[in-house]
Amino acid sequence: MSLSPKVLEMREITKSFAGVTALNGVDLTLEGGQIHALLGANGAGKSTLMKILSGAYGRDGGSMKLLGQEVRFQGPSDAKLHGVHCVYQEVDAALVPQLTVAENVMLDELAKPGAKTWISPGETARRAEAVLERLKVNVPVKRKVAELSIAEKQMILLARILSQDAKVIIFDEPTAPLSGAEAESFFRILHELKDQGVACVFITHRLQEVMDHADRVTVMRDGRVVYTGPLGDAGGIDGLISHMLGKTFAEEFPKVPAEIGDVLLRVNGLKRGTKVRGVDLEVRRGQIVAVVGLVGAGKSELARLLAGADRPDAGTIELKGRAFRFRQPADAVQAGIVSIPEERRKQGIVIQDSVERNLSLPLLSQLSRLGVMSARRERSLAERVISALGIKTSSPKLEVKYLSGGNQQKVAIGKWLERGAEVLVFDEPTKGVDIGAKSDIFRIIGNLAAQGKGIVYFTSELDEGLGIGDRIAVMVDGRIAGVFERGEITQEQALFYASGGRREQLS
Incomplete structure (x- = not known):
């Protein structure tokens, strides 16, 4: 595929909803054969900008050119x-599970205006195999x-x-x-697309993925672009966070002081x-004991x-x-250990139920009398808890499924606040959570520790583990490779141990 280097130009894009400005004069240029990361906290405007690019929203002002031609x-x-095109997390919504791989690959081709009304199964299979x-x-x-599988x-x-x-794919x-x-398989394909000249927009909360794969970065904050340029000029992960929040990592994720007591x-x-x-x-x-390690x-x-x-x-x-x-988990809860699991939408919350009901589930016996729930309590x-x-x-009556990932996680934490737990186990608590909500979750966990709770914080985000932990336990292949006090280990050393390295190998 041969594409012009400058595939798309968005200039001075504006958009408001009910008088509230969502985008304020945003510029974005995408080039063929590049992976362009688009970053920003929730509410920064990146989703609105992408919905305008993908045709889901109309723009109030500004211009958009595709291969030099004005488009709306x-x-x-x-x-x-x-x-x-767009690729969302929920790929199931874009595929037809009852159809074959070949039929799904060719689905848009069959739906095109003027397309053939029927393609033989053999031709469908051959064309799909060629694309794969x-x-x-x-x-x-x-x-x-x-x-x-999902992948x-x-x-x-x-x-x-x-x-x-x-010409443009939004991920x-x-x-x-x-x-x-x-x-890893996804990124191999992403680079294949890049090599074939596609302009790839990459939206993620995982900043290490940006560092590993992006060519250029655009950072949005409060409906404006605050940085755009080559990844190498962005100042690393600390620089990206500073652009996204207007603060450094240490400023945004302060360590709440807590008195360390007896073994819990x-x-x-x-x-x-x-x-x-x-x-x-x-x-x-x-x-706070942070158990860090790679996936698996x-x-x-x-x-x-x-x-x-x-x-x-x-x-x-x-x-x-x-x-x-x-x-069973109820035994742990009764003993005083509660869990905020990694798969919060499946195991941590009831997404079809209200915020109010989710927060009350662990306390039904305390909120009811003779089997009847007290609506007032x-x-x-x-x-x-909301406050x-x-x-x-x-x-409080809103169904949890309508909340952002960060607020869903707060509900998953909040339901345990008045349960009297001694130890809280957090498994990948910032997974799928934007950088602003991460800050809130860090503060909540820090405050729980300050109340005398014991915290076990499991994460594959090494920088987060080192940032929040009083002690850091590095896990690899089902074992603890080493335990370090706060400040004793760098992110590079943590990665070394997490990858199977031993102390005597480290110079």
């Missing part, structure tokens, strides 16, 4: 016809899409887009639902299968053991000197 898309289908080969994707074209579905959607002579948090290996939680020789291989861990009152290190499996979601093959869990063997609880955590919701 009448809708997403019009944008697709011009070669502008361009992406170096090996998925049988006769398989039903319903049988594929494979994403590849099928990319193949469909590429078959339409894509909105594409790696959020993927494992480490799946994300002690784990000895904990084992489960090949994922957790004899872990020893100690957490004191008021202490066994962090989530260890978190599940602490929370009672799985039973260990061997080892002990002691809380305040008393040994427990949890048969439930409302009072919700108002206290304490700064949960942004138009009403």
